[in-house]
Every structure is written in structure tokens, then in C-alpha cells.
Amino acid sequence: MNAPALYIFFPFVFGAFALLFAEKQKIVAFASLLVCVVLIVSASVLPINSMIIYGENSLIYISSIDVMGRTLTLERSQQTVLAFFYGVAAMGIILSLVVPSNRFFVPSVLMVTALTVAVIAVKPFIFGALMVFLAVLIIFPLLWYEKRGDGTGILRFVFWQLMGTIFLSLGAWLATLVDINPTNQALLLRVTLILFWGLVFWLGFFPVHSWLGMVMNESCPFIGGFIVSLIQFASLYILLNFINSFIWIRTSEVFFTGLKYLGLAMLILGGIRTLTERTLQRVQASLYIAENGIAMMLLGMRTSETFTIFLSLIFIRVIAGILWSTAIKSLMCDFSTEIAADDMDPALRPTSVWMISLAYFSISGFPFLASFALKISFLSSAFALSGKIGALAAFGSFLVLFGGFRMIYSLIRLWIKRGPVLPDGDGATELGPSRESKGLRTAMICGCVFLLSIILYPELLNAFISGVYYHFSLIIGG
Amino acid sequence: MELGWIEGFGAALIALGSFGSFLLNRTPSLGPRLISHIVMFFGVGCLYWSQFSLSLVAAMVLTGVISAIIISAFNFSGSFQFRIGLSRSVLILRLLIGVVIGSAAWFVLPYLGNWLPILGSTLLTSLWIFLFGMMTFALGNQLADWFFGLLCMTQGFLMIYVSLENSVTLLGALLFFQLIIAFLGSYCMTLGKNPQDETKPGPEPEEAVE
Incomplete structure (x- = not known):
């Protein structure tokens, strides 16, 4: 048995096969979820490059396989990332059950996740x-x-x-x-x-x-x-x-300086766009632009601390971003075309609004949320670099936070104005029941709890990061 | 840049096909463009005649031609038309743009040739295909334009990268991408509406003929 076959070929083939039975959406979702759980457990329990002994038999579990002259290799240090990828896939599959989604989504998730694992495995x-x-x-x-x-x-x-x-x-x-x-x-x-x-x-x-x-x-x-x-x-x-x-990239001062300044420009540009964009999806894209800027700056600074922050922010962004997307999809269920934050009725889907707010501020570093401590460390590193860079980075981060407040205000403005009543033809009627299903509410609440737990139990995140950090230790080591 | 007569003929076919494809961008009928692409891919076959084995050249030509046919398949539901439907001024403007792009590729060739160890003829023709594909994508307003553009860009990249790496695996992977792009194009044209059609009134229903 080898790791690439288990983590790349098996889920990819399973996903491709599941496309044929996509009509049976729930069965495919549960089977795919089972595959993800098996892969998460195996990534957490079975060390790659070891001998697995069961009863009187044994199995050698190797790390690489040659495919048409290319090598696919998954090291032991990458096992946490494998667990993370299939955890994200499992999250996507569970969320696809609570919001309206395409029947081919679940099989495609498995195939895309397998290809993403192939990205980290393939050599060259x-x-x-x-x-x-x-x-x-x-x-x-x-x-x-x-x-x-x-x-x-x-x-x-x-x-x-x-x-x-x-x-x-x-x-x-x-x-x-x-x-x-x-x-x-x-x-x-x-x-x-x-x-x-x-x-x-x-x-x-x-x-x-x-x-x-x-x-x-x-x-x-x-x-x-x-x-x-x-x-x-x-x-x-x-x-x-x-x-x-x-090594010539690692020792290139021009490259890392370029990363820092490009990152700074991206952060400010993304911050401005979060203030000016009208639709929730575009705000999310703008936040990603700003976060990419922060990621580039952190890589450009190239210290052990900034590299840890870089990895932590990426992990938080992926999880919060997917939860955010689900919440937007929930809010858009009532609409057939693109939607601006001003047009929605948040009172009918309150947990989705809470999820969007929490996801945004968890990514952007609002006090006492997931990436707050990381953003503070980022800003102090930026100020240590130079006063001007630090001030500009702080300005960009402020714009991003302010953009979040603007988005939340747009979302709940109607709610505040109207109070607990909804206009309905002749006059005002009592606020109707939430249009969110129980499943969606549960998923959103679990998502909120998970995001909040990151700040309470950071060791959860550190477990993922330590493996990746070890894998890329040369970046910091020189 | 000394070429044998087959390679020279191939380069000429590529120039003609890629330029023709760009010139006929936005035309309502896909027939002329399909012919341009077939000419271009046969040119690729002639150009690579002496560099690769016959089976690889055949794979390259056939995949390209099949991809172009798949993208155009949407147009085959009616009778095959050879209608260009572009005004003379548009054709002249495109001709000028094409000449400028082709010349630009010719002028940057010595610089690129310094750091990409590929035959000059291969580099020039692949640049032409890539650049005309890019222009087709950029100036197009129909799904067919965009997918033909993507197909040409992939073909240009394939020619450069396969010449650099000399790898059959890579060639196979890129040909596979070409086919997927073609299938996606066909899928989009069959399923999705063309954005330009949404603003135009639909065609008049044909009168029933007894």
C-alpha cells in the first residue's frame, strides 16, 4: 500500500465513479463523507513509511509511487495537511446537505480535493x-x-x-x-x-x-x-x-522585498475594495485580496514567527471562507439573480447573518476572534520592519475591519429600522418564522463554535501548522 | 532559421490558419474558422514532422482537429454555412492588428531565442498561435471565440513546452487539456446562452412547410 494511492487515486476514482450516481444525492454524500472520515482517521493514525501489522500479516505503507515518469510522494510531515484537506472536503459535503447545491458538487469536491493533494505530492x-x-x-x-x-x-x-x-x-x-x-x-x-x-x-x-x-x-x-x-x-x-x-530564491533579497511591498499594496487595495463593493461575494473576494497581501508581507518578512502566522492565517481563511460562502448561499436562496447586501432581509435568516459576520471578523482579526492575536503579531512585525510600513499595514487592516462594519450595517440596517415587524401589503405584520432549516441552523452554529474555539484552543490549529512548518523549515533556515 | 520544405510549408500553414482564425473572429458561422483551425493543426503536424515520431505528431494533429470540431459542433445542427458576415473595415482593421502582432512576435524572436533553446521556426509559430489565441479571447464576444482562444493558447504553450521538455507525458497531459477545453466549450454553447444573444431579439420562427 502506498500513501498517494490512498489519498489521491482512491478519492479521485471514487469521486469520478460517484458522478454516475449523482442522482442519489444523499447516498453519494454519505458515502463520500465516509471516505473523507476514513482518510482523516488514516492520516491521523497511520504513520506513512511504516509497517502495519494486523494479526499475523503485515503491510508496508510506503510514501511514494511513480506515475509515467513523475513521482508522487507524501511525507509523514504532510499528514496533518492531508487530514486538513479531507476535513475541509468533509465540511463541504456536510454543508452541501443543508443548502441547495448541485448534485455533482459532492463527487467534484472529492476529485478536486484529490487533485489538491496531488499538488503537494507531485515531484517535480x-x-x-x-x-x-x-x-x-x-x-x-x-x-x-x-x-x-x-x-x-x-x-x-x-x-x-x-x-x-x-x-x-x-x-x-x-x-x-x-x-x-x-x-x-x-x-x-x-x-x-x-x-x-x-x-x-x-x-x-x-x-x-x-x-x-x-x-x-x-x-x-x-x-x-x-x-x-x-x-x-x-x-x-x-x-x-x-x-x-x-536556494537562489531563498537568498534573493529582491524577491522578498518585492513580496513585502506588493503585499502592502494588496492589503490597502483589498481594504479599499471591502469598503466599496456592493455584493457579499465581491466583499469576500476583496477580503481574500487583502489577506493575500498580508500573506505576501508575512512571507517577505521571513522570520520564524511571521511564517507561523502566515500558515495559521491560511488555515483560518479556508475554514471561515467556506462557512461564509455557505451563509451567503443561504441568504441568496430567496433570490435568483445577484444580490446586494442592502437588498436582503436578514431577519429571515439570522444565523446566516451571524455566520457571515463572524467569518468576516475571524479572518480580518477583530478583537477576541480567531486571527486577532495573529494580526497583532503581524502588525508588530511590520512596525519592527519600519515605521512607515507598519503604519500603512495598520491602515490597510483598519480599512478591512471598517469594510466589515459597513457590510454588517448594510445587512442589519433594515432589521434595526423596522424592529420586530415586517411590512406586508396593507400594513405591518408580526415577524415571520425563520426561513432557515434546522440543519442549516445547526451547521451554522457548529461553524460559529468552531471558529470561536480556535481562539480558545489554539493548539488545535498548531497541530496542523507544526507539520507544514517542519516541511518548509528551509524557508526560514536559509 | 533554415527549414526543410515540409517544415516551411507547415510554418506557412500555421501562419495562415492562426491568422485566419483571428481574422474571422466574431463571425456568425463557425465553418470558416473551423477550416482555419484544421489548416493550423495540419501545419503543426508538418512542422513537427522531423522532430517527433509519427505517432506523436498524429496524436497532436488529430487531437487539435477533433478539439476544433467539438467546439464547432454546436454550429453543425443546421446546414454547413460558409458565411463570413464582417464588414470590409473590420477585416482591414483586424488585418492591421494581426500584422502588428505577427511582426512583434518576429522582432522579439531573437531575444526569446536566447533563453528558450527551441528551433526558431517552432518558437515563432507557437508564439503566433499563442498571441492570436490571446487576441481572439480578448476581442471575442461569443462563447466560440473565447473557447477557440483558449484552445489556441493551450496549443501555443504545448508547442513551446513540449519542445523544451521533450516529454511524452507532458504532451499527453496538454493534449488532454485541449480536449477538456473543447468539451467544456461545447457544453457551454449547448447549455448556456450567449451573452450577446440576450440583448438581441431571437430568430424568427420558420414557417411551417407542408
Whole structure:
């Protein structure tokens, strides 16, 4: 038995097979959930590269497999990430049962998650770029089928992902030349720029950030939020792999300085956009832009502390982002077209509103929520770097928080104005019952509790982070 | 850049096909563009004739042609039309844009050739395909334009990257991507409405013929 077969081929084939039975939505969901639970438990219990003894028999559990000249390897240090990925998939599957979702969503989640695991497993790691593009192509029919609007945002998403794949692939090929001739400064600069542009296209950096808002606004918020959260995670993982693999990147002052300043620009731009965007999905996209900026700044600072904060923020963002997307989907159940925060009636779906608020502020670092301590550490690191950078970073973070207050105000404005009554034709009537199902309310409350538990029990998060930190220890070690 | 006559003929076909595809962007009938793409992919086959084995060249040509046919399949529900339907001024403007792009690719070729160890003819033709694909995507207003653009971009990238890596696995993966893009294009055109159609009145229903 080998780990890539268990964590990549098995869920991928299972997902592809489940597509045939997608009509039986609940059965497929429960079977897929079972697969996720088995994979989470095995990632938590069975150490890779060990011998499993059962009764009088034994099984060698190895870490790698060769497929058509490429190697897929999953190390023991990556087991926590595997558990996290399949935990996220399980979360997506459970949430798909409480909000209206496409019947092909659950099988696609398994396939996309398997491909995301392949991104972290494949060697040479640059083939991960092709895996990410394949994941985009697999999820594309779902995004298109559930689209709200003309679909140009979804096509733009595919276009920029293709551009990113092209640039990263060419950059990675050139990077191997730098290992042969590390003194060629022109080559170094060229490769750095090409890799950098590849990531700019993928992660939605300025000035090609528009697709992020467009794809989230036009697609089903649940599917769009899920796929964007996972793909952004995979893209950042590839960036970490780049930095970890090539010593000339790790020692390039230009690269890390560029990351810091680009991150700062992204943070401020994202902050401004959270204040100006009208729809909830676009606000989420703007928050992702700002968070990508913070992630770049943290990587650019390159200390042990900032790297830990970087990893923690990514994990929190993925979980909170998926819960947020579910809540938006719940709020949009009453509408067939795109929706502005001003148009919704939050009184009918109160737990979804609470979830959106909590998710936003958990990501953005509101006091006493999940990433508050991490954001404080980030700002103190920024101030330690320079007073100006610290002040600008604090300004950007303030804009993001302020954008959250604006969004929440838009959501509950009607509620405040109207009080506990709803206008209904001739006059006012009593507030009707919540339109949220019991399942949705339970899922939202569990999500809120989970997000709150991160600040109360940070060791939960640290367990995931320590494995990844160890895997990329060269980034900090030099 | 010395070429054998088959490779030279291939490069000419690629130039003709990719340029033709860009020139016929936004045309209501997909027939002429399908022919442009078939010409382009046969050009790719001729160009790679001496570089790869016959089976790989055949795989490349057939996948490209099949992908183009899949994207155009939506147009085959009626009789095959060869209607361009573009005004002369639009064609002249596109011709000029195409000449500028083609020349730009020609001028940057020596610089790119310094750091990508590929035959000049391969690099130039793949750049043409990639750039014209990008322009087709950027200037298009129909689903067919966008998917033909994506297909050409993937083909251009395939030619550059496969020449660099010389890897059959990679070639297979990229050909697979081409086919998926084509199927997705066909899916979108069959399922989704074209954004331009939403603003236009629909076609008049045909009168019943007894």
C-alpha cells in the first residue's frame, strides 16, 4: 500500500465513479463523507513509511509511487495537511446537505480535493500547476451551470488560471537552468519575474485581481467560495514549494522585498475594495485580496514567527471562507439573480447573518476572534520592519475591519429600522418564522463554535501548522 | 532559421490558419474558422514532422482537429454555412492588428531565442498561435471565440513546452487539456446562452412547410 494511492487515486476514482450516481444525492454524500472520515482517521493514525501489522500479516505503507515518469510522494510531515484537506472536503459535503447545491458538487469536491493533494505530492513540484488547472477545468461545468450573469467572470477565471499555469511552468523550467548557472544575474532576474507573474495571475494580485471578484460574484457562492478557497491554498503551497526548493530564491533579497511591498499594496487595495463593493461575494473576494497581501508581507518578512502566522492565517481563511460562502448561499436562496447586501432581509435568516459576520471578523482579526492575536503579531512585525510600513499595514487592516462594519450595517440596517415587524401589503405584520432549516441552523452554529474555539484552543490549529512548518523549515533556515 | 520544405510549408500553414482564425473572429458561422483551425493543426503536424515520431505528431494533429470540431459542433445542427458576415473595415482593421502582432512576435524572436533553446521556426509559430489565441479571447464576444482562444493558447504553450521538455507525458497531459477545453466549450454553447444573444431579439420562427 502506498500513501498517494490512498489519498489521491482512491478519492479521485471514487469521486469520478460517484458522478454516475449523482442522482442519489444523499447516498453519494454519505458515502463520500465516509471516505473523507476514513482518510482523516488514516492520516491521523497511520504513520506513512511504516509497517502495519494486523494479526499475523503485515503491510508496508510506503510514501511514494511513480506515475509515467513523475513521482508522487507524501511525507509523514504532510499528514496533518492531508487530514486538513479531507476535513475541509468533509465540511463541504456536510454543508452541501443543508443548502441547495448541485448534485455533482459532492463527487467534484472529492476529485478536486484529490487533485489538491496531488499538488503537494507531485515531484517535480511544478506539475502541481497542471493539477491546479485540471481542478479548475473539473469544477468549471458546475460554476457555469450555476452561474448568475453572462459567465464572462468564470471564463476570465479559466483564462488567468491558464496564464498562471503557463508562466509557472516556463518559470520552473528556467529555474532548473539557474541551478546549473547560479551566477547569471540576467537569468535570475528573468526567472524571478516569470515565476512572480505566474503567481500574480493565480492569486489575483494587482493589477489582475478583477477575476477574483467576478468569478465569486457570478458563480454560485457556495461552489465558488469552496473552489477559490482551495485553489488559493494550493497556489500558496506551490509558492512555498518554490521558495523551499531553490536556494537562489531563498537568498534573493529582491524577491522578498518585492513580496513585502506588493503585499502592502494588496492589503490597502483589498481594504479599499471591502469598503466599496456592493455584493457579499465581491466583499469576500476583496477580503481574500487583502489577506493575500498580508500573506505576501508575512512571507517577505521571513522570520520564524511571521511564517507561523502566515500558515495559521491560511488555515483560518479556508475554514471561515467556506462557512461564509455557505451563509451567503443561504441568504441568496430567496433570490435568483445577484444580490446586494442592502437588498436582503436578514431577519429571515439570522444565523446566516451571524455566520457571515463572524467569518468576516475571524479572518480580518477583530478583537477576541480567531486571527486577532495573529494580526497583532503581524502588525508588530511590520512596525519592527519600519515605521512607515507598519503604519500603512495598520491602515490597510483598519480599512478591512471598517469594510466589515459597513457590510454588517448594510445587512442589519433594515432589521434595526423596522424592529420586530415586517411590512406586508396593507400594513405591518408580526415577524415571520425563520426561513432557515434546522440543519442549516445547526451547521451554522457548529461553524460559529468552531471558529470561536480556535481562539480558545489554539493548539488545535498548531497541530496542523507544526507539520507544514517542519516541511518548509528551509524557508526560514536559509 | 533554415527549414526543410515540409517544415516551411507547415510554418506557412500555421501562419495562415492562426491568422485566419483571428481574422474571422466574431463571425456568425463557425465553418470558416473551423477550416482555419484544421489548416493550423495540419501545419503543426508538418512542422513537427522531423522532430517527433509519427505517432506523436498524429496524436497532436488529430487531437487539435477533433478539439476544433467539438467546439464547432454546436454550429453543425443546421446546414454547413460558409458565411463570413464582417464588414470590409473590420477585416482591414483586424488585418492591421494581426500584422502588428505577427511582426512583434518576429522582432522579439531573437531575444526569446536566447533563453528558450527551441528551433526558431517552432518558437515563432507557437508564439503566433499563442498571441492570436490571446487576441481572439480578448476581442471575442461569443462563447466560440473565447473557447477557440483558449484552445489556441493551450496549443501555443504545448508547442513551446513540449519542445523544451521533450516529454511524452507532458504532451499527453496538454493534449488532454485541449480536449477538456473543447468539451467544456461545447457544453457551454449547448447549455448556456450567449451573452450577446440576450440583448438581441431571437430568430424568427420558420414557417411551417407542408
